Amino acid sequence: MTEVHLRGVGKDFGAFTAISRIDLDIKSGELVALLGPSGCGKTTTLRMIAGLEVPTSGQILFDGEDVSEVPVQDRNVGMVFQRYALFPHMTVEKNVTFGLKVRGTPAEEIKERLEDILDVVQLQPFRHRFPAQLSGGQMQRVAIARTLITKPSVLMMDEPLANLDTKLRGEMRRFIRDLQQRLGITTIFVTHDQIEAMELADRVAVIFNGNLAQYDRPDVLYQRPSSIEVADFMGADNIFPADISSAGVIDSRFGKLTFDPATAPAQDGEGHFLLRSEAIDLLLTAEGAETNLIQGVVRNREFFGASVNYAVECAGETINVSEQSRRLVEVGETVWLRIQPNHIWVIQEGSRA
Amino acid sequence: MWIQLMPVLVVLSVLFGGALVLGVMQSLGFAPWFGVNTFPDFQYFGALWGDWFFWQSLGLTLYYALVSTFLSLVMGVLLALALVRYFPGKTFYKYLYKLPLMIPYTVGIALAVIMMGNSGMISRLMAFVGLIDDPSQFPQILKTHYGWGIIAVYVWKQTPFVALTVYAVLLGVGRETEEAAAILGANKWQIFFQVTFPQILPGIVSSTLIIFAFNIGAFEAPFILGGGFPDTLPVVAWRYFNDADYTLQLQGMATVVSIALIAGVILYSYLSFYRRYERRIGRH
Numbered sequence: 001m002t003e004v005h006l007r008g009v010g011k012d013f014g015a016f017t018a019i020s021r022i023d024l025d026i027k028s029g030e031l032v033a034l035l036g037p038s039g040c041g042k043t044t045t046l047r048m049i050a051g052l053e054v055p056t057s058g059q060i061l062f063d064g065e066d067v068s069e070v071p072v073q074d075r076n077v078g079m080v081f082q083r084y085a086l087f088p089h090m091t092v093e094k095n096v097t098f099g100l101k102v103r104g105t106p107a108e109e110i111k112e113r114l115e116d117i118l119d120v121v122q123l124q125p126f127r128h129r130f131p132a133q134l135s136g137g138q139m140q141r142v143a144i145a146r147t148l149i150t151k152p153s154v155l156m157m158d159e160p161l162a163n164l165d166t167k168l169r170g171e172m173r174r175f176i177r178d179l180q181q182r183l184g185i186t187t188i189f190v191t192h193d194q195i196e197a198m199e200l201a202d203r204v205a206v207i208f209n210g211n212l213a214q215y216d217r218p219d220v221l222y223q224r225p226s227s228i229e230v231a232d233f234m235g236a237d238n239i240f241p242a243d244i245s246s247a248g249v250i251d252s253r254f255g256k257l258t259f260d261p262a263t264a265p266a267q268d269g270e271g272h273f274l275l276r277s278e279a280i281d282l283l284l285t286a287e288g289a290e291t292n293l294i295q296g297v298v299r300n301r302e303f304f305g306a307s308v309n310y311a312v313e314c315a316g317e318t319i320n321v322s323e324q325s326r327r328l329v330e331v332g333e334t335v336w337l338r339i340q341p342n343h344i345w346v347i348q349e350g351s352r353a
Numbered sequence: 354m355w356i357q358l359m360p361v362l363v364v365l366s367v368l369f370g371g372a373l374v375l376g377v378m379q380s381l382g383f384a385p386w387f388g389v390n391t392f393p394d395f396q397y398f399g400a401l402w403g404d405w406f407f408w409q410s411l412g413l414t415l416y417y418a419l420v421s422t423f424l425s426l427v428m429g430v431l432l433a434l435a436l437v438r439y440f441p442g443k444t445f446y447k448y449l450y451k452l453p454l455m456i457p458y459t460v461g462i463a464l465a466v467i468m469m470g471n472s473g474m475i476s477r478l479m480a481f482v483g484l485i486d487d488p489s490q491f492p493q494i495l496k497t498h499y500g501w502g503i504i505a506v507y508v509w510k511q512t513p514f515v516a517l518t519v520y521a522v523l524l525g526v527g528r529e530t531e532e533a534a535a536i537l538g539a540n541k542w543q544i545f546f547q548v549t550f551p552q553i554l555p556g557i558v559s560s561t562l563i564i565f566a567f568n569i570g571a572f573e574a575p576f577i578l579g580g581g582f583p584d585t586l587p588v589v590a591w592r593y594f595n596d597a598d599y600t601l602q603l604q605g606m607a608t609v610v611s612i613a614l615i616a617g618v619i620l621y622s623y624l625s626f627y628r629r630y631e632r633r634i635g636r637h
């Protein structure tokens with residue numbers, strides 16, 4: 001449908017810089033998540049793409065064309081607002097058909113498209129209700145239907161799932177994903193929930209303080225974060241400082257560990273390494289005497305039903321380990337942690353930013 | 354509940370209700386303190402309504418009230434719409450526009466005389482820049498039945514009131530529905546009439562109710578700035594009350610009751626019309 005490019009886009013509100021500089025390439029039909037903590041500039045970025053806010057610097061291109069001079073009305077974008085912004089004085093039907101009516105679409109066609117979209121979002125029974133008479137999930141579907149019926153070339157959603165309960169969130173996630181794939185609309189959605197971003201998006205743009213920190217596929221972002229902040233935000237908990245050699249050896253407080261320089265390219269020097277808690281094997285004996293073995297004592301256990309987390313004290317530090325709860329290791333037991341060299345990721349700030 | 358409301362109810366029913374009942378009774382011929390008691394007697398209403406000048410007065414009263422209400426409404430809404438948008442010097446304007454609200458009507462009337470009178474500031478200014486040869490050639494604005502002076506004072510005083518009310522409503526409504534409408538392809542007229550206006554209607558209705566009720570019963574401005582006979586109804590009533598012949602007091606009371614009746618009918622139909630609209634768009 002439409003490719004979107006942000007070229008050095010920045011936004012100041014008076015003396016306050018909301019977005020310093022963002023470059024982003026979004027392919028046609030791609031679903032991209034903007035992920036970041038509250039106040040980092042996600043909504044501002046969306047509003048600039050929609051044309052509600054004028055960038056202070058840089059360019060926004062749709063299919064290679066600069067759209068800075070194109071008014072909001074003519075950009076043919078769709079936006080689902082963080083708080084839905086439904087028209088409170090219109091019924092579901094009127095809300096949904098608003099976009100077509102103001103564009104002067106023939107009544108026959110409006111009627112047809114209305115029926116189609118109400119079926120898609122399953123709102124047929126609620127068509128004569130007012131927004132105040134709907135649940136959060138229903139309001140959200142109205143907001144989505146109202147946007148989709150205009151066949152936007154770029155769809156934007158600002159934290160569309162933030163106000164829903166866990167079950168409804170899951171349903172709506174699948175619903176959005178299916179719909180997006182069926183219609184192939186270039187979609188940008190905002191979230192501050194990394195799980196949601198990873199589940200839904202083709203690529204995730206992590207934004208900190210108005211800067212693009214990393215833009216990658218979810219698995220890359222999760223396993224190979226480019227900075228400690230990104231790793232932290234993606235929920236990593238075992239990050240430790242170390243001396244790193246490009247040959248694949250880490251010298252840390254846990255002794256020497258080997259990693260695979262082919263998976264985790266590194267330079268000689270200081271840095272950090274990341275152990276994903278689910279990539280660590282918890283062994284009760286040190287048999288086999290392999291490399292990358294760390295001895296420790298289980299200090300705490302959190303049981304989640306399907307999985308279980310252990311806090312293991314090793315050389316004065318705590319390493320978190322999670323595994324399927326097929327067995328339970330008791331607190332106080334001495335254990336050995338084993339990590340495969342290709343599951344170690346190293347972060348050296350500045351080298352791969 | 355009842356106990357807590359009692360003091361208010363007592364004050365309301367004794368002061369307001371009592372006066373109303375007495376007024377109506379007096380207009381129907383009950384005034385033993387003047388030695389008149391022909392209650393119930395419709396001769397005062399008959400005499401009033403049977404005279405052509407009453408209907409002329411009513412026409413004038415409604416004309417001043419409706420025109421100034423309408424102008425204040427349009428200008429107040431425009432002002433409120435401007436105030437929710439960002440523009441340089443906005444904080445200053447936010448204080449400036451409220452100024453007329455704090456200045457009494459009588460001062461406003463005096464200002465109108467100073468500015469718009471035949472030897473007023475505007476006429477002198479026009480003579481000074483050479484638009485007219487002499488201040489006395491300045492067209493008569495005040496004391497005509499067009500009521501420019503009256504309307505000017507009302508509009509000057511009431512535009513800020515409408516703006517203040519509608520501005521508060523607009524702040525509550527927020528910009529988001531307007532932005533959503535723009536993204537959906539609506540132009541600014543469609544946005545205003547289909548999205549913004551229905552949402553600020555409650556504020557518009559309540560502020561017009563208040564200013565219209567005031568305008569139809571106001572006395573000072575038409576008294577000082579009006580064009581003389583035929584006067585507006587409140588001025589007519591005042592003339593009766595002030596007449597040496599104190600039996601005309603009853604005629605005056607009939608005029609006051611007529612004003613109340615007319616205002617009541619108009620405001621009631623306006624409100625029920627609005628209620629019908631509200632129900633149609635699903636608000637309760």
Ligand SMILES: Nc1ncnc2c1ncn2[C@@H]1O[C@H](COP(=O)(O)OP(=O)(O)OP(=O)(O)O)[C@@H](O)[C@H]1O
Pocket residue numbers: 013016018036037038039040041042043044045192
């Ligand atoms: N109109 C504005 N004027 C001044 N500052 C603004 C304006 N809009 C946003 N900001 C500031 O810009 C920064 C980014 O805001 P933005 O709304 O984009 O955050 P966000 O990433 O969407 O956050 P959240 O997850 O809380 O919605 C914030 O610090 C905010 O205070």
Ligand SMILES: [Mg+2]
Pocket residue numbers: 042043044082158
């Ligand atoms: Mg936001």
